[in-house]
Amino acid sequence: MLKQDNLSVTQDCHDCPIRHRAVCARCESDELGLLEDIKYYRRFEAGQTVIWSGDRMDFVGSVVSGIATLTQTMEDGRTQMVGLLLPSDFVGRPGRGTAAYDVVATTDMVMCCFRKAPFEDMMNRTPHIAQRLLEMTLDELDAAREWMLVLGRKTAREKIASLLSIIARRDATLNLGALDGPVSFDLPLTREAMADYLGLTLETVSRQVSALKKDQVITLEGKRHVTVPDMSRLLEEAGDDTDGGMLV
Amino acid sequence: MLKQDNLSVTQDCHDCPIRHRAVCARCESDELGLLEDIKYYRRFEAGQTVIWSGDRMDFVGSVVSGIATLTQTMEDGRTQMVGLLLPSDFVGRPGRGTAAYDVVATTDMVMCCFRKAPFEDMMNRTPHIAQRLLEMTLDELDAAREWMLVLGRKTAREKIASLLSIIARRDATLNLGALDGPVSFDLPLTREAMADYLGLTLETVSRQVSALKKDQVITLEGKRHVTVPDMSRLLEEAGDDTDGGMLV
DNA sequence: GTGCAGCTTTGATACAGATCAAGAACGAAT
DNA sequence: ATTCGTTCTTGATCTGTATCAAAGCTGCAC
Structure with missing residues (x-):
C-alpha cells in the first residue's frame, strides 16, 4: 500500500485515486473540468527536492501517489519537518507567489498539477471550490497545531x-x-x-x-x-x- | 500599548482599531455593512476562559483589544499554547461547529463578533471575503509551522x-x-x-x-x-x- | 502600615535525550 | 559471491532542561 502507480499522463481524472479531500479535475466538481486543458502530471524521483523554499510557484496540485515532506531548515543544518504530503493532499497556495518550505519526495511520486493563474480564476468564479480549499487549509492548521503539542510537550x-x-x-x-x-x-x-x-x-x-x-x-x-x-x-x-x- | 480601550457597544466599526488583517464590518468591505445588525461586542475578563475546546461555536469575530491564547491540554495537565490572539486576529472558523482549542483571555479583552450563520451566508455571497479568510488562514498555518521549528529544534x-x-x-x-x-x-x-x-x-x-x-x-x-x-x-x-x- | 497571594528568581540535583562511536543488516552493483 | 553504500541498532557518556525546593518581589486587601 501507498506504493506508486504507473499513471499515464493522459489518464483521465475519473480514475485518479484522489477522492476524499482532493481538489482535482472532475473528482468533486464539473467546474474543474474546465481546467482539463491546463492540467498535467509531474513525476518526481525519490530523494528529489520538488520545490525549494523561496521558489516561484507557478502551479498548484494534488499528490496522486508517493510521499513527500514539507521541511524547514536552519542555517546550521537543523531541520524540522512541518508536514507530510500523502496521496490526495493539496500542494501550493492560491494567492501566494513563492513556496514557504522545501518539498522533498521521499518516494517516487506523481502529482496532478494545474497552472496557478487559471486555477485561481476558476476558484474566484466557484465559491464552492474556494470553500473546499478553506476547509482543507483549516484541517492542515488543526494538524499543525496538534503537532505543536506533540513537539512541545x-x-x-x-x-x-x-x-x-x-x-x-x-x-x-x-x-x-x-x-x-x-x-x-x-x-x-x-x-x-x-x-x-x-x-x-x-x-x-x-x-x-x-x-x-x-x-x-x-x-x-x-x-x-x-x-x-x-x-x-x-x-x-x-x-x-x-x-x-x-x-x- | 496593547492596552484595552473602552469601546462602547454602539461604536461604529469605522472607528474600530482593527485595520490590517481583520474581517470586520466596513473596515475592508461594504458587504460586511450588511451584517451591522448582527454584530455585537463581547467583553471578557483577564483569566477567563472565553471558549472551551469542544464548545459549540455560534459566532466568529475579531479581537478588538486585549490578548488571548489558544491552548491544548493533555489529561495529565501538560499544556501547549498553539496560538496567540492579538488585536485584529480572527476567531472561529466558518464551516466548523465546535471549538478545537481553549481560548483563554490573558488580559481583559473585547471582541467584535458576528453570529455565525449569517456571517457564513454573507461569505458565500462574497468571494472577496472568503478569499481574505483563506489568506488569513494560510498566514496562521505559516505561523504554526514556523512555531513547529521553534518547538522541535x-x-x-x-x-x-x-x-x-x-x-x-x-x-x-x-x-x-x-x-x-x-x-x-x-x-x-x-x-x-x-x-x-x-x-x-x-x-x-x-x-x-x-x-x-x-x-x-x-x-x-x-x-x-x-x-x-x-x-x-x-x-x-x-x-x-x-x-x-x-x-x- | 501588615499580611497575604501570585508571580518571579535562584539554587541543587536528577534525568531524558543528545552526542560520539562502533558495528550490524540489507539491498544494489559488480 | 563480494563489495559498497545506505540505513539501522546498540552502547557509553555528556549535557540541557526538568524537577524539587526555598526565598524574594510586588501589589492588593484590610
Whole structure:
C-alpha cells in the first residue's frame, strides 16, 4: 500500500485515486473540468527536492501517489519537518507567489498539477471550490497545531506513538482499512525523517521504536513494516484522549 | 500599548482599531455593512476562559483589544499554547461547529463578533471575503509551522529570543512602531504562559530571560517591560535568517 | 502600615535525550 | 559471491532542561 502507480499522463481524472479531500479535475466538481486543458502530471524521483523554499510557484496540485515532506531548515543544518504530503493532499497556495518550505519526495511520486493563474480564476468564479480549499487549509492548521503539542510537550516514546498512530490512521483512510482489529502498514519514512518530524535524533527514534516493539505495542517485519495489534494501546502510549482519537 | 480601550457597544466599526488583517464590518468591505445588525461586542475578563475546546461555536469575530491564547491540554495537565490572539486576529472558523482549542483571555479583552450563520451566508455571497479568510488562514498555518521549528529544534535561549522577536514585531505592526532603532514593549504573558508557548518550564524561561538580560540582548524595567536595543542581535539569538526576518 | 497571594528568581540535583562511536543488516552493483 | 553504500541498532557518556525546593518581589486587601 501507498506504493506508486504507473499513471499515464493522459489518464483521465475519473480514475485518479484522489477522492476524499482532493481538489482535482472532475473528482468533486464539473467546474474543474474546465481546467482539463491546463492540467498535467509531474513525476518526481525519490530523494528529489520538488520545490525549494523561496521558489516561484507557478502551479498548484494534488499528490496522486508517493510521499513527500514539507521541511524547514536552519542555517546550521537543523531541520524540522512541518508536514507530510500523502496521496490526495493539496500542494501550493492560491494567492501566494513563492513556496514557504522545501518539498522533498521521499518516494517516487506523481502529482496532478494545474497552472496557478487559471486555477485561481476558476476558484474566484466557484465559491464552492474556494470553500473546499478553506476547509482543507483549516484541517492542515488543526494538524499543525496538534503537532505543536506533540513537539512541545510529549516524551520521545509518546512522540513515536503519535507518529505511528497518525500514519496508521491516514493509511487506513487511504486504503479503506479498518482500525478496530490489528493494523498493518509500511513506514514511508526513514528513521532520520521520523526524527526530523518529531524533533528528535535518529538514534532516539531507533531506541524508542525498539522499546515499543519490546513492550509489544507494535511488531516489526523488516525495519519498515509495522503491525499494531491494538490501536487503542498505541493511542494510550501517544498520550491521546483514550477514545474518539481514531475517528476522523 | 496593547492596552484595552473602552469601546462602547454602539461604536461604529469605522472607528474600530482593527485595520490590517481583520474581517470586520466596513473596515475592508461594504458587504460586511450588511451584517451591522448582527454584530455585537463581547467583553471578557483577564483569566477567563472565553471558549472551551469542544464548545459549540455560534459566532466568529475579531479581537478588538486585549490578548488571548489558544491552548491544548493533555489529561495529565501538560499544556501547549498553539496560538496567540492579538488585536485584529480572527476567531472561529466558518464551516466548523465546535471549538478545537481553549481560548483563554490573558488580559481583559473585547471582541467584535458576528453570529455565525449569517456571517457564513454573507461569505458565500462574497468571494472577496472568503478569499481574505483563506489568506488569513494560510498566514496562521505559516505561523504554526514556523512555531513547529521553534518547538522541535531550537534551544531554550533561542526559543525565548524567537518569542520576544515575534511579540516585538506584532507590537510594532499594531502600533506603527519602527523596528530599526531600539524597540520597547510590554510582555503580555506571564513566565508560565511563555513556558506553555515554548514547550519549556517557567523556571527555564526565567533563567533564560535573565541570561539574555545579563548578555545585554534585552533590558528589563520591572518584570514585564522589555527593551531591545538591537533587533538584529535578537534575531540572531533566535537563530533566524539574519536579515529579512523583520519584514512582514 | 501588615499580611497575604501570585508571580518571579535562584539554587541543587536528577534525568531524558543528545552526542560520539562502533558495528550490524540489507539491498544494489559488480 | 563480494563489495559498497545506505540505513539501522546498540552502547557509553555528556549535557540541557526538568524537577524539587526555598526565598524574594510586588501589589492588593484590610
